[in-house]
Every structure is written in structure tokens, then in C-alpha cells.
Amino acid sequence: MTTESMSAGGDPRRLLSDVRGLTHRVRLDQRLTWLALLVLGLVTLVGIPFDWFGMRVNCASDGSCEFARRGVLFYWPPALLLAYAGITVSYIRAARARGLGARVLPYAITGAALTVLFTAAWVAAALYFPDHPVRFPSWVLVVDRLIAPWGVIGVALLVLARVERNVALLLFTLGYLAVALTLPTNEGWGTSWGIRADFAIPQVICGIVLLLGATGFAVASRRHR
Amino acid sequence: MTAEAPEPQMSSGHPVTGLDEVVHQRVRLGILAIAHEARRVEFGYLRSQLDLTAGNLSKHLSVLEMASLIDVEKGYEGRRGRTWVTLTAAGSTALAEEIKRLKLLITQIESTDTPED
Numbered sequence: 001m002t003t004e005s006m007s008a009g010g011d012p013r014r015l016l017s018d019v020r021g022l023t024h025r026v027r028l029d030q031r032l033t034w035l036a037l038l039v040l041g042l043v044t045l046v047g048i049p050f051d052w053f054g055m056r057v058n059c060a061s062d063g064s065c066e067f068a069r070r071g072v073l074f075y076w077p078p079a080l081l082l083a084y085a086g087i088t089v090s091y092i093r094a095a096r097a098r099g100l101g102a103r104v105l106p107y108a109i110t111g112a113a114l115t116v117l118f119t120a121a122w123v124a125a126a127l128y129f130p131d132h133p134v135r136f137p138s139w140v141l142v143v144d145r146l147i148a149p150w151g152v153i154g155v156a157l158l159v160l161a162r163v164e165r166n167v168a169l170l171l172f173t174l175g176y177l178a179v180a181l182t183l184p185t186n187e188g189w190g191t192s193w194g195i196r197a198d199f200a201i202p203q204v205i206c207g208i209v210l211l212l213g214a215t216g217f218a219v220a221s222r223r224h225r
Numbered sequence: 226m227t228a229e230a231p232e233p234q235m236s237s238g239h240p241v242t243g244l245d246e247v248v249h250q251r252v253r254l255g256i257l258a259i260a261h262e263a264r265r266v267e268f269g270y271l272r273s274q275l276d277l278t279a280g281n282l283s284k285h286l287s288v289l290e291m292a293s294l295i296d297v298e299k300g301y302e303g304r305r306g307r308t309w310v311t312l313t314a315a316g317s318t319a320l321a322e323e324i325k326r327l328k329l330l331i332t333q334i335e336s337t338d339t340p341e342d
Contacts, residue, residue: 100270
């Protein structure tokens with residue numbers, strides 16, 4: 001053992017503490033959580049007019065209405081894929097500028113895979129259910145909300161929290177998912193403002209939650225630097 | 226550390242004897258820890274985080290490269306020269322073993338730390 005290695009740093013507790021401190025510093029420097037949440041929040045809010053104007057509504061004389069959310073199917077798959085691509089490129093560029101590698105790829109792959117899953121599920125539902133009406137148990141509706149765009153955003157964020165070992169993001173995502181799964185994002189709010197507004201309100205709430213998260217993480221990130 | 230490593234061999238029964246001199250040096254351990262977490266780290270980042278001069282850091286990197294614990298890749302970004310450091314599989318294993326030994330050492334120290342009469 002060299003004299004150098006027996007200096008103050010030779011104390012095993014101190015060495016382990018140094019290692020933990022350095023790895024924590026690297027993790028903080030690799031993160032760009034606020035940007036991911038900002039992009040997803042904006043994508044959510046921009047999606048509202050697409051849903052609003054892309055929705056086909058046919059109301060019968062007895063007051064019952066049938067609707068088809070074509071806008072969701074046309075807007076969300078490309079929007080989410082572009083968002084994940086943009087987030088990935090930004091993460092890699094920011095980490096590289098700081099002199100580090102990035103850990104964002106598992107998040108981007110999960111996000112893209114979930115987008116494909118959501119698209120397939122919604123296309124299948126749009127083709128099958130109009131001719132085969134089914135009354136689902138409540139747990140199916142929870143799964144339905146999980147694979148809706150507002151749900152898959154949250155599920156993918158859980159993966160980002162894992163790869164970043166980011167406890168704050170994990171807690172935020174659990175809160176966001178609680179909101180997204182509780183709000184009737186793909187069933188309508190049930191107000192008297194019309195069916196389009198019924199669907200828009202939960203999306204506004206999800207978008208605002210994501211933007212508030214982005215603001216919080218941006219402030220925290222600025223304090224760390 | 227997430228890297229799995231084989232169980233350290235404690236021939237004499239004390240973890241100190243199993244410590245690798247190349248890895249068990251504060252700066253070199255720091256380089257390995259940062260490279261493990263970052264996957265790829267640039268020379269300037271290491272220098273600022275470990276608070277070293279360029280010459281001193283280069284010496285430590287050479288020791289680690291000679292021991293095949295890191296790969297050093299030199300290149301350019303525009304006109305600016307950049308040196309990137311990546312942990313090898315052997316480096317990852319050595320780091321995991323070192324962490325294991327340090328934890329073992331701390332456990333032994335704590336278990337033999339009896340209050341004086």
C-alpha cells in the first residue's frame with residue numbers, strides 16, 4: 001500500500017463516503033428531469049385541441065351520445081414518439097456537455113414501447129367495440145387509463161426514476177399516476193358543459209401537474225448547482 | 226454499486242490483505258466510481274470533481290489503464306481535444322470487490338470496537 005493511499009482517504013468509512021458522494025454528484029449532473037416533465041406537460045396541453053376538434057360526436061334524439069376520439073389517435077402516437085426522441089437527444093447532449101455519459105435510453109425505449117402498446121389498444125378498441133358493446137369491470141377501466149397517453153407518460157416516468165435513482169421523481173410520478181388514474185381522462189368528466197369539455201378538463205389537470213413538476217425540478221436543479 | 230463481483234478471497238482471514246493497491250487509492254477509487262456511474266466520463270469532469278491537476282490525473286489514469294481497468298479514448302470535438310474514460314469489465318469487477326472489502330473492513334472494525342474499561 002502506498003503512502004498516498006494511507007492518507008486521510010485510507011480510512012474505509014471515509015473512502016466509502018467519498019465514493020457515495022461522487023456517485024451522487026454524477027447522478028445529479030446526469031439529470032434533466034425538469035426538461036422531460038416540461039416536454040410531456042406541453043405535449044399534454046397541445047393535445048387538447050386535437051382531441052376537442054378531432055372528436056366525432058353523434059347524439060341521438062333520446063339524449064344518448066356516441067363519440068369517437070380520432071384526434072387522440074392521430075395526435076398522441078407521433079407526439080409521444082417525437083417527445084421521447086427530443087428528451088433523449090437533450091439528455092445525451094446535456095450530459096455530454098458536462099463531460100458525462102447519459103442513462104436515458106431505457107426510459108426512451110420504454111416510452112416508445114408503451115406508445116406502440118397504447119396505439120394498438122386504442123386502434124383495436126376503435127375497430128372492435130362499436131359493433132361489440134361490452135360492460136367492463138372496474139379493474140379493466142384502471143388498466144384502460146394506464147395505457148391511455150396520460151397513463152403511459154406516468155409508467156415511463158417510473159422507469160426514468162429507476163434509471164436515475166431519483167426518489168423525488170418516483171414520489172412525483174406516483175402522485176401524478178394517482179391523479180391520472182383517478183381522473184376520468186378517457187371516460188369524460190360528466191359535467192353539463194358538453195362531452196368535449198368533459199374530456200378536456202382531466203387533460204388540463206394532467207398537463208398542469210406535469211408543468212408544476214417541471215418547475216419544481218428546475219428550481220431544485222438550480223439549487224444543486 | 227450494482228456490478229456483481231465474485232466473493233473476495235480472504236486468504237489470511239482479514240479483508241485488508243485482499244485490498245488491491247491499484248484500486249484502493251482514494252483518487253483512483255474515485256475515478257472508477259465516477260466512470261462506473263457515468264458510463265463514460267470526460268477528463269475535465271474528473272479533474273474538477275476530484276480537484277486534481279491535469280498531470281496528476283493523467284498519472285492516475287495511466288496506472289488504471291495499465292491495469293486494464295479503464296479504456297481511454299482521445300478525440301476532438303470541433304477544435305477542442307477531449308479525452309473520454311470508460312470502465313472496462315475488469316474495472317467494474319475490481320470496483321465492486323473493493324467496495325465489498327471496504328464494507329467488510331468496516332464491519333470488522335465495528336465488531337472489534339469494544340468500549341475501554
